[in-house]
Amino acid sequence: YLENLERLQKIKEEIYLHLLSRREELLISQPTIEPNGKILDPPRINRTPVAPNEARTTVLGLVLGLLVPVAIFFLRRQLDTKVKYHSDILSNTSVPFLCEIPSRPKNNDNEIVVANQEHDAMAESFRLLRTKIEFLGTDHAGASRCIMVSSLLPGMGKTFISANMAASLGQVGKKVIIIDADLRKGSLTRKFYSRKNPGLSNYLTSRTDDIESIIKADLVCNSVDCIFSGLIPPNPSELLGNGRLTSLVAYLRNRYDYIILDTAPIGLVVDTDVIKPMVDNTLFIIR
16 A cells, blocks of 8 residues: 555656646746737727728719810811811901801702792892892903802702802892703703703704703793703813803893803812803802
8 A cells, every 4th residue: 555655656746847847948938939019009990981982083083074075076176177167268268258058948848949039047148148249340341240150069059059049139130041051960950951952062062053042931930041051961171161152151141130150060070160261250159
């Protein structure tokens, strides 16, 4: 029994000494295993979101929404070379600007809009044009005046303006004749007559010398005579410059107050260059 107690006492003593030595080792190594980090400020909760910044995004979107359309409009305006307002003509040319003719309503297919003494904007604009034309100068003696109507390209409305200008002049008692000098297309002839019938081309080719036979009365409108283009010739420029058109204009000056020549566009053919020496004024249509 005593031997057993002595054996147990030795075992416990060895365990106790071992634990004491381990504690001493830990006490020596404790400063090296402790962390160096320290809490300087306690954590705080931010109730406002960091992103997205709604105020900045709203202001940026507002600025871009205003600047981008203005920049696009300005760029398109700088790159656009079309004539949009009559101020574009006045600022870039020194040619007298007579008047502005409004567009014809889509539901109005009448070729002569001044025939019934209308008082709408279009009819009044043609009356203004008539007044302006009366103040244009002429190089020829007497009251007769020869006016050439042309444009840069087809579809500008020169035939429509020529016919209504002649009708407007006829309403105030002027003796007016309109000549379809566009031998290539003959827009006036196709609208009011037929290219199969004799006309200007027949006279220019010497197929007829009777001027009275090619003058048609009251077809475009009342109190306005007309010489239509006739058959399509293969050489319009040569026919217009052979001298017979000059003789025709000289003959008509003795009978009419106004001679209106509806010519071909100057941007495509040289017909108008041949006709220009015969006329007093040129009316250039810009759409």
